[in-house]
Amino acid sequence: MDEFYRKRVKMYSSLDVIELKEKQDIKDQTETIKKSLPTGSFVVALREEGKKLDSMKFSGLLQKAFEQKGHICFVIGGSYGFENIGEDLALSIAPWILPHQLARVNVLEQIYRGLSIQKGSNYHHG
Secondary structure (H helix, E strand, O other): OHHHHHHHHOOOOOOOOOOOOOOOOHHHHHHHHHHHOOOOOEEEEEEEEEEOOOHHHHHHHHHHHHHHHOOEEEEOOOOOOOOOOOOOEEEOOOOOOOOHHHHHHHHHHHHHHHHHHHHOOOOOOO
16 A cells, blocks of 8 residues: 555655664664654654644645745654654654554545645546
């Protein structure tokens, strides 16, 4: 399912998925994430306590972030999570915790949905 949405997103935008080795030490994991963030990116950290956005507002976020910085980086933690990475926005995709593989599919689908809203596609019916 992950690859399905990767291909769809790539119809509208470039996309890189970077997977880091999970570490049990949260401080070490946080530092590894910080070092891997692309310079100058609009960074969105997915956190349980983050801001909740519907699809239309998420689409607006994508557009605003692209206009501000030209590149967006979404950070999904592993099972041990991560600390503050200096993100521009903390975003919640659900009121519960999801395995990172499932969270990635959800985020990819919403990125595709958000971009298709911007392009006027009929994918989003809401």
